[in-house]
Amino acid sequence: MNRIDQGAVRGPDFAVVGGGLVGRLVAWQLAGARHDVALYERGDAAGTQSAAWVAAAMLAPLAEAASAEPLVVGLGAASLERWPSLIAQLPEPVFFQRNGTLVVWHGADRAEAPLFERRLKANSPADLLDGGFVKLAGAQVAQVEPALGTRFAQGWLLPNEGQLDNRQALCALAAGLAARGVRTHWNTAVDAMPEARWIIDCRGLGGKPAWPALRGIRGEVARVHAPGIGLTRPVRLLHPRYPLYIAPKENDVYVIGATEVEGEDMSPVSVRSALELLSAAFAVHPGFGEARILELNAHCRPTLPDHRPAIVWDGARTLRVNGLYRHGFMIAPEVADAACRLAGALASGDIADAGAFSDFRGAARWPELLHGEFSAAPALSH
């Protein structure tokens, strides 16, 4: 493979295309490392066009381990440790909570529990499970989450998990980009890549033209205002047909979600999904009957065939960061950091060919994230 000639290229060091969750984090981190960065986002500075705008932003690697593999669980656990210091560096506040996840189920659905527990434990490292998975019975459920009273006879507390406010995070990152001098181009859809030494493609599902295997998995959520319920942490309900979470944000706002429907349908929430989500929430706490519906929202999770995130270097001037599926907030700090390390090594000339990339990958914390597409050499697989 030829070494990369950067001599003739004009523009910033990095053009980040797609300013949802990952694009903002990557651009902000690269600017913090004193690179000259431009960011292009087809939507507004608030992030309303992104999947991140709709997300519940739960940071729940153990609860997700019931359906996510160890790589994603590990990325989630490591990212959870990073969020507080990351938020502390942003110029605006972001609600961040680390008060655990409560998992409950109705008596009729108790057959769901052993399956969930078995999968969760199979995909989780021992250090996460140690003290991180607490079985509750009888009055213990109400002691942990008084709002639920005696409605649930059993449950699990996963005390180390967290959540944050997705919209505050997007806004604070936009402010952080301005503070670090990133040239932001909001309301600018990019089809032909802009002039820059390096391109970082973070378009989420909008990256399909460059990544045909990418697909969308539709998710629908309700946002309700429910003063007086007083849940203190995200609650997950195991159910054979309508598994559900209720994530309490600030000011008595709850995000209730989420459906998982194959396909890239961005149309409004269906009546069926609204009924299922809201009925299941009502079954967790009848106080949701008096909640006011603020929004019903749908978006699609950008998903690769193996349901893993990936960072791909095309062997020339482009990195693609995508496939964060249903775990974007949970894993973004580690994924963005890995992308920025690779970007830094490319910019400094430490990586200029497939061999150097292979060495870099071998020494990386998360080698499974990194992939190369080289015409003269087979693409690296995980």
Ligand SMILES: Cc1cc2nc3c(=O)[nH]c(=O)nc-3n(C[C@H](O)[C@H](O)[C@H](O)COP(=O)(O)OP(=O)(O)OC[C@H]3O[C@@H](n4cnc5c(N)ncnc54)[C@H](O)[C@@H]3O)c2cc1C
């Ligand atoms: C209903 C739902 C619930 C979720 N809940 C959670 C959760 O609880 N916890 C969690 O960790 N994750 C959750 N997620 C997943 C999370 O939202 C995604 O994994 C994450 O947003 C992916 O980040 P991204 O930056 O790759 O994509 P996005 O956030 O979608 O950002 C991509 C950006 O690229 C822009 N773009 C696209 N095409 C172009 C173009 N041509 N030019 C310029 N800009 C372009 C888009 O406008 C968008 O802003 C949820 C997702 C959904 C849909």
